[in-house]
């Protein structure tokens with residue numbers, strides 16, 4: 307059994323990876339332990355409000371690289387530890403059995419060299435799947451510059467892999483993570499995307515069995531450690547979704563755990579991170595393109611959520627009639643999330659919806675009322691200025707509930723994820 | 730009019746038949762204070778009559794008995810009344826009504842069922858098994874709704890080789906999977922002998938929970954968020970939220 311001390315060191319080093327999602331794997335139990343839960347599942351929540359779904363741990367925090375922002379960089383004086391593959395397997399199995407976790411999120415510092423590290427990671431996932439017959443969720447972080455064959459083999463055992471882009475531009479990478487490059491992070495992602503598509507095709511033809519990253523790939527960017535504006539960050543995001551078929555892009559507001567002249571002294575701020583996630587939802591589920599949301603050199607509005615901000619720039623498109631507007635238009639109404647949009651579409655089949663009906667159905671109207679009519683009647687504020695004022699008020703009042711507001715997504719699977727609060 | 734029934738599904742169906750035309754029908758299972766001059770109707774449960782009502786309802790909406798089962802499990806005080814209003818509307822409309830959310834009776838029933846569903850989903854995450862000496866797993870909990878047996882398929886699918894007991898300590902009943910079959914049984918106190926390593930795994934998990942928290946991100950608001958997702962009333966059974974290793978005298 308792993309010691310508490312080792313566990314502390316190895317999990318301390320893993321916790322800044324924000325992804326904890328366990329969704330997207332429908333892996334079946336074929337004897338042994340575990341299965342995938344397509345919707346994902348939260349097993350606990352930390353006092354900082356985040357969901358614990360996976361056992362997030364690094365195999366080693368003993369790094370040969372020297373990324374400026376990282377507490378485990380080569381030049382840092384911190385306690386080091388390296389786990390054996392058995393220790394990780396056992397921990398996963400025993401936590402899983404007790405229903406503490408949905409699976410494993412395994413990554414590692416670059417220990418000795420990239421190939422050695424990737425080999426060890428591969429050994430853990432292979433052991434878990436074959437020796438321990440574990441079918442629960444496994445998210446594996448890839449090691450940049452490791453042999454491509456190791457990556458490809460790992461993809462047969464893991465549900466999801468991620469190569470973190472870390473910083474949103476090559477320039478910042480050079481400055482803060484000199485041993486990494488955009489190319490060393492993006493190439494494996496592109497290769498995996500291509501191989502995954504090829505695998506799917508062969509599987510469809512019945513030529514091959516098994517899995518290849520059924521839950522796809524994700525990545526993470528640190529926000530606020532370097533100067534890129536939101537517009538630039540979100541353009542990279544859009545490209546990653548469209549070109550590399552990524553499932554999720556995570557944003558991690560920079561937390562200054564390390565002091566360095568090249569790094570800011572303060573945290574990037576959680577509101578900024580939150581706005582980026584809201585804009586990200588718009589890209590993935592609401593049919594927006596980044597060009598509609600923010601200009602390349604600009605940041606998102608702190609005052610309004612990105613959908614509100616867009617609507618205020620496009621007042622000529624509103625109000626829309628709640629009984630006639632098609633789904634894609636309803637989705638663009640501030641305050642109406644996907645769940646409510648579907649509710650409205652269903653309910654209006656049976657009756658002409660009045661404002662009171664919407665209230666009864668608990669559709670949040672504080673913002674929406676300025677952008678809709680019900681049977682031709684308008685219930686919002688008269689002037690655009692008044693609307694702005696009221697929206698700002700609604701925003702401050704609801705800031706605590708905001709995550710929910712945008713958590714209403716397009717598929718039942720995603721709605722469930724939103725409901726359970728997973729990022 | 731007030732209708733007393735025995736609290737069973739068949740009793741409910743009979744009450745529904747009897748009170749069908751009474752728009753002010755109130756359904757109760759226990760003694761309530763009656764206003765002067767009010768005379769309650771005592772509904773007698775007749776299985777045949779219930780079966781007829783059931784078949785009729787099923788012909789309007791083939792999934793409605795699952796909904797009824799869900800509504801019965803609800804821990805809301807007025808859940809039977811909600812079920813009653815919903816089913817009376819179904820009988821009147823004679824076709825599925827689940828999507829007519831502008832109807833107050835439908836909205837209330839849907840919300841009530843959602844609450845049960847949400848708790849089941851949450852419990853898929855919040856159940857905490859302990860390993861017993863024999864290797865079987867034991868999880869006590871006290872949910873808002875009567876759901877212990879609804880949790881079994883999920884855990885059975887992922888832990889097919891482990892017998893387990895999910896114990897609703899509030900309702901004093903348990904869902905049991907013996908490695909082959911599933912059944913529900915009354916269960917009051919449970920004497921559980923834990924495996925040799927159980928305490929150590931629990932403390933590793935607690936250590937993990939502490940170490941993943943990022944202090945710089947913890948705030949009053951975030952803490953509130955945590956409590957929203959993971960209500961304090963559930964904490965009693967969450968290993969990571971307990972000070973000491975699980976103590977059975979406290980639970981059962």
Ligand code: SF4
Pocket residue numbers: 369370371372373376377378379380414415416483
């Ligand atoms: S590679 Fe960079 S970010 Fe990763 S552990 Fe090493 S120093 Fe830290």
